[in-house]
Amino acid sequence: MKKKVLIYNGQLFMGGIEKVLTRYLHALSLQEDLEIELLIKENDPEKNVLYKELPKNLKCTFIKSRKMVNFREKMSSKRKNIFYNIIYQIMREIEKIQMKIFLKSFFQKNDDIDVVIDFDMSLGKYLDKIKTSKKIGWFHYSIAAKKGKKRERRRERLKGYDKLVTICDEMTEELREIYPAEIEKVIRLYNPLDIDEVKTTSQDMKNLNNEEKNLIKEKYLIGVSRLVHGKGREDLIKIYAKLKVLGIKEKLYILGEGPEKEKLEKLIEELGLKKEVFLLGQKSNPYVWMRNASLFLHPSYGEGFGLVLAESMVCGTPVIAYDCPTGPKEILEDGKSGGLVNVGDIEKFTELVYETLKNPKSLENYMKNSKNRVLDFSIEKIIKQFIEMLK
Structure with missing residues (x-):
């Protein structure tokens, strides 16, 4: 029986994280014992330039509609005006609520997913909505960069992951120093090159x-x-x-x-x-x-x-x-x-x-x-x- 793996990322822009993700997806699509599905937050065809480079047999689901993304971006571009800024802030709150509702419904319908990979480490606040056997968080940036309240907020969220991926040994040592209680969960995987x-x-x-x-x-x-x-x-x-x-x-x-x-x-x-x-x-x-x-x-x-x-x-x-x-x-x-x-x-x-x-x-x-x-x-x-x- 195939292992079902869901990989989440915020977008498919032309960025370093997204290029690494695309490289992984092509390699994983060749594994006969894995069923890979992609969950993307932003449906923005103009910015999601790497969408066309995904494996053709890969199922990809978008959380936010194109219409919603376009409207939010329009409000964001006018934020200097107090009226549009208020609308933008309301939109942000609506999106958070929508995200919770979507994830709860999605995982109720897809309760056979074996592993969820939070590839850009932005699902932490929603982990309680994800009912699956294994959750993996993926660090792509220096862990020491977050300070103060953000660092402490992350400390709580890391408890919800079963495994944590760092992409170099230096990052692993940062995690050992800052979040020692989580060090046993860590796996170091270098970003891959074809x-x-x-x-x-x-x-x-x-x-x-x-x-x-x-x-x-x-x-x-x-x-x-x-x-x-x-x-x-x-x-x-x-x-x-x-x-x-x-x-x-x-x-x-x-x-x-x-x-x-x-x-x-x-x-x-x-x-x-x-x-x-x-x-x-x-x-x-x-x-x-x-x-x-x-x-x-x-x-x-x-x-x-x-x-x-x-x-x-x-x-x-x-x-x-x-x-x-x-x-x-x-x-x-x-x-x-x-x-x-x-x-x-x-x-x-x-x-x-x-x-x-x-x-x-x-x-x-x-x-x-x-x-x-x-x-x-x-x-x-x-x-x-x-x-x-x-x-």
Whole structure:
């Protein structure tokens, strides 16, 4: 008899968590003894861009109607007006009530579900509505990031899970320190990589337009992330400005979209780097850009795991990153498989990038060690651990 597994996530946006989820779903859909179903909170076709990448045989249910999501977003965009802000707040409360009603009804109708996986860790407040044999919560971000009342609220909610997944050892140690009573529930599962797929995709240039083909022929450094403050894109541009003073010839390409874009454009103009630094937006195939770069630079102030570092390593491009919580130190083996710099130290980061570019042996060592390290993140290895967790 097949084991029935329900996986919950808030949305299917083009985000790190969602990309990892999609990768898991494809691997799990091949398991003959599992029946996988997906439960998604937000029905937003425009933003749920990864919906089309789900396995075709996967059943997917949305909690909130498209009409409700659109109306709430419309009210949210007008929140500066007190009238619309009141409507927005009322909508939020209605959605919480609707969520409780939906989950209670859903699990009454589907009482044969064996395992529920709260993939984005947002079902904690509703666990009493979920009547099933096993509930698994999944951490994707630094556990230490939550402080005060939020941390204590989580302490109570964690009691409702049977197992807890962390995505790196550093995160496990955070949990041990902050929530010691829950440590026996913990399983560490690295975010998985389809290594063969990344390698193949990184060589696929057929969808590049002429302008992109010309750009990719240049020598360049690269950064890939959402354009948000925590990802350190401002630091990246400042680091590059210092590298230009030192005389490097490489350009800087930044892939990704986000609310910081306008601010970054102004910084690029202020530093006189419009001909050297390019904000290229979100790319459907970032791997081809990673593969052709000289170095992958990631001065991020915080990660859950930092899978993009491992992806760059698979593409054969060495990484230099801030030693932020959590993930980079573990992925890069404390500097063995890539460069690490203390968070916020722009001077040291600049120095390490410059020295690495000028030292072919250093690049060669990073690349050699990376080839072995990325095998620890292979989907084949991780999926076996995942299936074992379900028992």
